[in-house]
Amino acid sequence: MTVLTKVPEAAQVTKADLEGLSPKEIRSIVREGRWTGGTEGLARGYAQANLIILPQEVALEFLIFCQRNPKPCPIVEVTDPGSPMVTQVANADLRTDLPRYSVYKDGKLIDQPSNIVKYWRDDLVGFLIGCSYSFEEALLGAGIPLRHQEEDKIVSVYTTDVPCVPAGRFAGPMVVSMRPIKNHQLVRAIQVTSRFPATHGAPVHVGDPSLIGVDLNKTDFDTGVFELGEDDVPVFWGCGGTPQAVALASKIDFMITHKVGHLFITDKRSEAIAAL
Template identity: 85%
Template sequence: MTVQSKIKAADTVTKEDLEGLSPQQLRAVFREGRWSGGTEGLARGYAQANLIILPKDVALEFLIFCQRNPQPCPIVEVTDPGSPMITQWAKADLRTDLPRYSVYKEGVLVDQPTDISEYWRDDLVGFLIGCSYSFEQALLNAGIPLRHQDENKIVSVYTTNVQCVPAGRFAGPMVVSMRPVKRDQVVRAVQVTSRFPATHGAPVHIGDPTLIGVDLNRTDFDTGVFELAEDDVPVFWGCGGTPQAVALASKIDFMITHKVGHLFVTDKLSEAVAAI
């Protein structure tokens, strides 16, 4: 019996059941509604991506916003208006191939379904934005442990007081992810992640969180809080939660995103999208 057959036969699916599956196999499991949990640690070595879906009438402004803010919003693929299909980073249907979504109307979260087919419209444009999960295997390969993986949590996410460069109606704060890094490994963490500009690249801040308006005990998007050890330094990277925060701050009428931590698993190896 194949792993996928075992998963289909099981009453419940655990994250351990999904380990070792390819991106294509994982997306099939998501499509069948067999897993609606997070994607942290799955398809190790493959890039993951944030999703934001917007009406066509604001898509160009959003594209310009992302170009002006490449660290928190590195776009890796854009769909044709009205089409839910992507073709470059995978051949997949954005309506079904993520484990869970967030649907916003008039700036209010109205649903978190596992399938957005009923919400799809002919005027929607999908954007895939690089995710820092994509460089985590490189950090592990460099001997830098990841606390959130060890504790099976979603990486800590915070909204900062750092304002993004506005574009049209899109304006608002940068969102960051935080990983505790041992003091003697910080330089190495910067070196490793700098090779991945398509998935947020180097940190945007290191050290004192108050300088960017962050209280480490108050995360956003229902993400985990981590106690820092004496030799830990908080290191912050740009986060794909930024377009969600900005679109909400800008009062966009309709938006669909991934639920934070529940990302699109691509067919691209992380090393294949790293800078040489």
């Protein structure tokens, strides 16, 4: 059993308390309900993943949808039907090991709990989708600053007018995350992130947001707006919010996801998961 010497027993913690802890240690604190905040910047160097949980009757269609749309929906792991346990990227319980969830019924958000034990059903299948948080350490290592980390905010997220390739009842728009990148660092940012196809890879769009139906002042999923600074260029990556937007558009009657910014932290280094 791991002993957490840095964090007081049975106490709520701050983000500073979590600095330097392993993914397993952080998940333990999350499981106890002592951290329900975002995961941006935690367990640096380790891959994080988006979560979507769906009824088994639509799971195969969703799997095909992800395979047809690998940029916004790169699959990291799929659970057995009825089992909340992940075994490949960590040994963890999807019901308890994320800080905050979003529960949807009949297309409406009904709850954002810190665990989903009471909502779990024997017909549910969990999907972990690669997250762009996983390549941010590599961007920082290349000397590319990240505005949202500097301001301790969630990265900006937008729903585009770019349609995904449909599969069965799953059809809808691509969702993207946006990071302002200095013009002289654009090529380097593309080079760095292209090495991580399992966590969205290279950008899907660079420059004029109107070309993909985005207004930078109107974000989605309760994320913040970032003003572009001098010589900043908006750069857009595929986002794990896409499955949520598509499932809602497709009127799936029951779905559980992570709350945006509150992701599953894996035990895999980002470099190791880069090209799964």
